[in-house]
Amino acid sequence: MNHPRTPHPDVTVVGIGADGWGGLGGAARAVLGAAEVVVGGARQLALLPKDACRGERVAWPSPLRPAVPELIAAHAGRRIAVLASGDPMFYGIGRTLTEVLGTPLRVLPHPSSVAYACARLGWSVEETEVVTAVGRPLARVAAALHRGRRLLVLSAGAGTPAEVAALLCDRGFGPSRMWVLDQLGSEDEQCRDGVAEAWDEPAHDALNVVAVDCRRAPGALRLGAVPGLPDAAYEHDGQLTKRHVRAATLGALAPAPGELLWDIGGGSGSIAVEWMRTHPSCRAFSVERDPVRADRIRRNAERLGVPGLGVVLGGAPGALGQLPPPDAVFIGGGLTAPGLLDACWDALPVGGRLVANTVTLESEALLAECYRRHGGDLVRLAVAHAVPVGTFTGWRQAMPVTQWAVAKAGPAPLNTSPGDDR
Template sequence: MSALPRTPLPVTVVGIGADGWDGLAAPARKALHDAQVLIGGPRQLDLLPPACGGERVPWPSPLRPAVPGLMAAHDGRRIAVLASGDPMFYGIGRTLAETLGTDRLHVLPHPSSLAYACARLGWPLEDTTTVSLVGRPLDALTAALHHGRRVLVLSADATTPADVARLLRARGYGPTRVRVLEQLGSEHENTLDGTAAHWPHTPGAPLNLIALDCVRDPAALRLGAVPGLPDAAYEHDGQLTKRHVRAATLAALAPAPGELLWDVGGGSGSIGVEWMRTHPSCRAIAVERSPERAGRISRNAAALGVPALRVVTAAAPAGLGELPVPDAVFIGGGLTAPGLLDTCWDALPGGGRLVANTVTLESEALLADHYRRHGGDLVKLSVAHAVPVGGFTGWRQAMAVTQWSVTKPVRP
């Protein structure tokens, strides 16, 4: 008779704060006492008393690729993993859930640093924006900056507050009040206070969180929360989908959280940038054959708070073959390249959206042909701006844009 397959033991994930062992509830203490293997950062492991006699294993670096091997090496033993605060909030809990599956995890959370910060500041957590800069680019903070909003920033280390103050000054938020809350939950709590314009403090404790009361300098360019940012927000060489057409294009693309866009013929990257600004989980890949323009797309993405926008320097359709499957495709240039429209259409799954814009008769004919074949909406967008005409005012018509938008049918 063959032996029954062994059921893997659960992995207990224990959140721990700066107050260490004293701040843990009884179930968390018992889990750590009973564990045969204790895994965590050196700082967290040092918070445990000698009575926790399990083998202490510090996380290797880089951490994420090491998780499967580390779990396998201790399979069959009672494992407890230490995490800072709430393990499921920007913590190791997500990686473990994705690696082991949620059924193997038993998570015992501790109050997060955000909970402590809001308690100290009197801020309602549900009305406060959170940005993590742990392992993430500093420029990611930019998208969260709006006049009058409160933002909590998870710091990477002791140098992050000065970096944040410098970014705020560069983005026109110098008057913002900046408070650094150090070692929250411990007996060594401390707060540093100042403004981004005149940040006076040297680096302090590496364990800190930054609270921002955002104030925009009146002279700074105002960036709204919806598509259609001012054209002046972009560095460009004329290859820019203009503001009003851009807003209409994003409406047709209809981004939803977690979705991926191909921005083909990226130009200045404005469509991909504003797609990603609609939700932090939205992703975009800009495909641009010009190295100069590709560099400009990256700079625009960083300046407007979406540095994770991926730029592929290649001609389309040849450069599209190895890209992940998109949820939507925008074609802003190169429509007459042989096979481009068909390649983009074929790449889309059922329910995916395609939007293409053009100002030329030749490309318009292509869009009309695909409209006859696949349906959708074919529209002409016209925008005129009021300009001086002598001592009066008249209308100056911009080039009309033909736009085809379509959703690919879901096949049974």
């Protein structure tokens, strides 16, 4: 059985709320009272009474993360208390300290703003989705918008509530009800509510949380939680993996939390976007050599709630050398580019997945040879749509797509032929 490592002997992280010293328990007060150095934000340090906390006060510099090792080293051998808002391990400094110092810490958590907000609203924490806008793009909220869902947005400042309301209206969720909870846990706590499309509240206290009861506007495009979003969800110039093929492709890629995708020949970015929408921790890079399409990919990612999608402007395989190793690779264009398949295959770890789609005979022959040598699944995807034929209805066949999907079982190269069908 593995046991937790011994916490750092000199550093204790103490969570503190808007109620300040009065809201702290005995253990937290004892740590702060005995600390020789207290590190925290200026607002947090101001909450401590000078007579009870006599240690040296050090405000975090900006940027914070690069300064952590030097700051802790400068006070080595002294008892250090680090102040954090609420629960230090929930989007807090506790995680940063643990990652940078490479050791666990003693942590004394305080109720988080999420716990307070759910308590005030009567919402169950486990059924409420949380999105933080602190140091992250607010556009991430868009990926969490589904009718009937409840969201909490951790605000980046006083202007966040109005920005949330504008985003809801832009994404077809203007009828959603909103609450803004200021200074949770303090004597100055306030709660104001309204509807996003009619939101006209002035700027709130910088320390606020926005709660949203999601309601989709009539006629707004429905975006589900699984791959295969409507084609109309994307801005595109025709270079788009269509909905039904996209769903099959994501099924073959099989994204899992925390995994990284290379999307080569991004086009409109739909594969990478929907890979990232499967879980907030999924990551992706879309490689696209056309600058107009690269900008379009960025806009699609922003609108559909995954602004963290990395867009690499350049051709493959040349542009792949700068990327971190992938867990999966999708090739949607340029299959016969010299060295492309070899580079992708070599970059994959054992167990990594490669999925390639094509509509040309030349690339289809290449995939058939890859299938013969490496196995996997070789399928042809054909979709037909009902369309008017005079006063009747008939089928219009879309161009069939040949797809090869394989999980890497070993390091053998593909040794493919040169050429370019893109």
